[in-house]
Amino acid sequence: MFVEKMILWTLQHIEDWQSAESDGVLRSVNFNRFSDEDFKRAYDWMRVKMSERIGPPPTPNSYPIWAWYQHRDSNNRKPDLRQIAFDLPEQEYVRVEFEMPNSHVLLSDFDMWHFVLNYWYVGKDEDDDEYFDRLQQDHDVSYYDQPPLPVPNLHRLIEES
Known part of the structure; x- marks a missing residue:
């Protein structure tokens, strides 16, 4: 209807x-x-x-x-x-x-709105979450500390997620 x-x-x-x-x-x-x-x-x-x-x-x-x-x-x-x-x-x-x-x-x-409010990455699955965590480590940044991330590609990935 x-x-x-x-x-x-x-x-x-x-x-x-x-x-x-x-x-x-x-x-x-x-x-x-x-x-x-x-x-x-x-x-x-x-x-x-x-x-x-x-x-x-x-x-x-x-x-x-x-x-x-x-x-x-x-x-x-x-x-x-x-x-x-x-x-x-x-x-x-x-x-x-x-x-x-x-x-x-x-x-x-x-509940998902809180990912936007807190600038968290929304992984498709556990492997995707781990991939994003490795990317942050490689760039020595964390979305917990630095919104928006100073690495444009990582910032884009968070927004797209």
């Missing part, structure tokens, strides 16, 4: 949600809340992938809104704010349900 729209859920910091309520616009990730350049780098990578697959963003400086289509399984689709994964100290979040056309959504795997 083809579905033209998806129901999604996003978790928004309470201040961002209050801003959206007052001006009627739900904005993408607020980088003022995050000082980590790697976080921005990962979202820049996601913007490129989204542009390739679903077209350019509405404005050149806009970022995607992270949302859940299915949190745990088909019986537990919406995220539960009471779960420990969302229990961020001294921060209050709200869960917002909204609907988006399929053509505006890029689905991804939450």
Whole structure:
């Protein structure tokens, strides 16, 4: 069955949600809340992938809104704010349900997204992982220490993985 729209859920910091309520616009990730350049780098990578697959963003400086289509399984689709994964100290979040056309959504795997956030290589299998580890050793670099890697070929391999 083809579905033209998806129901999604996003978790928004309470201040961002209050801003959206007052001006009627739900904005993408607020980088003022995050000082980590790697976080921005990962979202820049996601913007490129989204542009390739679903077209350019509405404005050149806009970022995607992270949302859940299915949190745990088909019986537990919406995220539960009471779960420990969302229990961020001294921060209050709200869960917002909204609907988006399929053509505006890029689905991804939450666990695999952490490979992008952490600048990790995704090997096809154990041999591929070992091959990449040897390449790093040969160049005396580690993606754990130096994102982005100063060796262009290795950086490209990480992004392609």
